[in-house]
Amino acid sequence: MKISTTGIYSATAWIALGLVVLLISGCGTKDTEARQVVQKDGTAITVLDNTAESVYTSLKLERIDRIDELRGMDWIDEDTLVVSRENRQLNPETIEGEARYPRNLYRYELASASQSALVEGDHTYGSAQFSPDKRHMFYMELYESTGMGYIMDMASGQSVKLDDKEFMMDEGVWADDAHVIYSDMEGAVKRADLKGASEAILQVEGARAQGAVQSGNVIYYIVGGEAGQQLFAWDGDTKTTAMLSENVTSVLPSPDGSRLALHKRIGPGKVELLLSDAEGKTLSTVASGMQVFGTNWSPDGSKLAYAVSENGDQYRFFIMELETGEQTEVLGNNDVSDQLQWSPSGKKLMIPTGELKDNVYKSTTYIINLS
Incomplete structure (x- = not known):
């Protein structure tokens, strides 16, 4: 399987489909006036209200690569991905009259479009993500909405199971080079080491913790209840818990831990992406x-x-520069299947998309190359 020659776009050709005009308000690291962003030749041109001066961002789109039939998961290195795809060497399962093949995990080289197996078998595997040092891969054996977690040693290719119980398929992230943090089905937040040994870090009484992530010694997690979904922070040094915000559906700390990116439900059918302090x-x-x-x-x-x-x-896909608050649309009119993933250098962005057509799910992965 190769990168589609019809799916490699230069920035100029892509933008030639039409100038993209965005009306954006309140973006950036501080409150700003409404602004108009015009994308041209891969560069976001920002025109502030009541001023004739144009402000050019440093973000420039070099090209977009499209990879058909592969679902991108994470970056192994700057030029190599871990991807999920159907393994048609195995026997399919017939579901609603359609042949469904197990989806397995593969290493994909961008330059040569070559693939090699990472995890193959009769089950479907996904949710793959690499430790910060790239020496280990967390992944899941997936069922419907749950799965079993594993950690693979990339040097040996050997995997260990994290727990004897299933947990939700959207749980499990790396806390550091040596630990994966996840929430189990009983409400506990657990941490597993590279040998698969797991321990409960904290227990939420009467509810289930969701979306646990760690930044330094602080663990952020979300609990749903009568008051809606609330964001909590547990300090590993003081062993104290604080409720930080309400109606939060997702939390992602910045790399230095100083800010949080929050998805917050503000009403029926409306979600906001907010930046907050820690x-x-x-x-x-x-x-x-x-x-x-x-x-x-x-x-x-x-x-x-x-x-x-x-x-x-x-969905429409954007990159925001934190220093200026300016936003650039890099891809539009696609469904999104997984979290967007940056390459180690930050010069490439992987966008995994998918479409259910004729009862068959088709994956396409886009690579946004920035200069």
Whole structure:
């Protein structure tokens, strides 16, 4: 399988489809006036209200690569991905009259489009992500909405199971080079080491913790209840817990831990992407829509990538520069299947998309190359 020759676009050719005009308000690390962003030749040109002066961002789109039939998961290095695809060497399962093949995990080289197996078998595997030092890969054996977690040693290719019980398929992230943190089905937040041994770090009484992530010695997690979904922070040094914000559906700390990217439900059919400090105090509103998904910080914390949908179906994809607050649309009118992923250098952004057509799910991965 090769990168589609019809799916490699220069920035100029892509923008030639039409200038993209965005009306953005309240973006950046502080409150700003409404602004108009015009994308031209891969550069976002920002025109502030009541001024004739144009402000050019440093973000420039070099090209977009499209990879068909592969679902990108994470970067192994600057030029190599871990991807999921159907393994048609195995026997399919017939579901609603359609042949469904197990999806397995593969190493994909961008330059040569070559693939090699990482995890193959009769089950479907996904949710793959690499430790910060790239020496280990967390992944899941997936069922419907749950799965079993594993950690693979990339040097030996050997995997260990994290737990004897299933947990939700959207749980599990690296806390550091040597630990994965996740929430189990009983409400506990657990941490597993590279040998698969797991321990409960904290227990939420009467509810289930969700979306646990760690930044330094602080663990952020979300609890749903009568008051809605609330964001909590647990300090590993003092062993104390504080409620930071309400109606939060997702939290992602910046690489240096100074800021949080929050998805917050503000009403029926409306979600906002907010930036807050580490204590949950809102700094700015980045975007809003019926859905916001896939948000991720660049490795140096200077940029934020995210996807916004106005209708709950098709998404538009943006990169915001934190220093200026300016936003550039890099891809439009696609569904999004997983979190957006930055390459180690921060010069490439992987956007995994998918479409259910004729009862068959088709994956396409885009690589946004920045100069």
